[in-house]
Amino acid sequence: MLGIVYYFEDSSKNVLSGTFDAAELWRETGKVFGVDTVIMIDCTTSDFGQRYKFMDGDMTFHRCASLDESLNIYPESEVILVETPLKCPLADTSEPVNLKDLAHPEGDTIYVFGPDSSGITNANRGQWIYFDLDYSIKGSTWSFVAAGIVLYDRMVKKE
Numbered sequence: 828m829l830g831i832v833y834y835f836e837d838s839s840k841n842v843l844s845g846t847f848d849a850a851e852l853w854r855e856t857g858k859v860f861g862v863d864t865v866i867m868i869d870c871t872t873s874d875f876g877q878r879y880k881f882m883d884g885d886m887t888f889h890r891c892a893s894l895d896e897s898l899n900i901y902p903e904s905e906v907i908l909v910e911t912p913l914k915c916p917l918a919d920t921s922e923p924v925n926l927k928d929l930a931h932p933e934g935d936t937i938y939v940f941g942p943d944s945s946g947i948t949n950a951n952r953g954q955w956i957y958f959d960l961d962y963s964i965k966g967s968t969w970s971f972v973a974a975g976i977v978l979y980d981r982m983v984k985k986e
């Protein structure tokens with residue numbers, strides 16, 4: 828199983844069109860890298876996230892209310908927490924691993940990408956990783972961009 832967790836926020840809404848572009852972006856980005864399980868943490872304050880229908884029968888979709896709930900679905904899986912070195916995503920403290928040095932897990936793995944409005948906080952398990960950016964410009968990028976970087980790294984290291 829190769830899974831991704833993403834946060835669906837009020838800022839993810841396409842208010843003008845009422846379409847679910849951000850959720851589709853996650854589905855399609857995952858699919859191209861072989862992701863078979865997509866987990867949405869629905870943070871929207873209306874029923875917008877609830878109305879999203881996942882239409883891909885080849886993939887498994889879960890809608891959760893919290894990170895804990897999402898990680899409890901597959902309790903045996905390895906968890907990779909993708910978060911900048913600026914913000915510790917774990918409830919306890921540990922050092923992050925640079926993506927360059929990461930050996931991606933062989934077994935069932937879930938990659939967690941944080942909310943664009945803040946970041947991952949208080950995860951109870953997982954390996955914290957980050958990737959270098961030019962911090963003189965900006966220390967973080969949008970989470971779906973982070974997903975492309977990390978999943979591409981996984982793909983080429985496994986070739």
Ligand SMILES: C[S@@+](CC[C@H](N)C(=O)[O-])C[C@H]1O[C@@H](n2cnc3c(N)ncnc32)[C@H](O)[C@@H]1O
Nearest residue numbers: 909910911940941945946957958967968970973
């Ligand atoms: C806009 S960032 C959130 C703000 C970020 N926590 C910060 O400290 O600036 C959205 C998400 O993209 C991912 N991300 C962005 N840049 C990253 C980096 N350099 N290393 C690891 N993850 C990154 C993380 O999952 C993060 O939660």
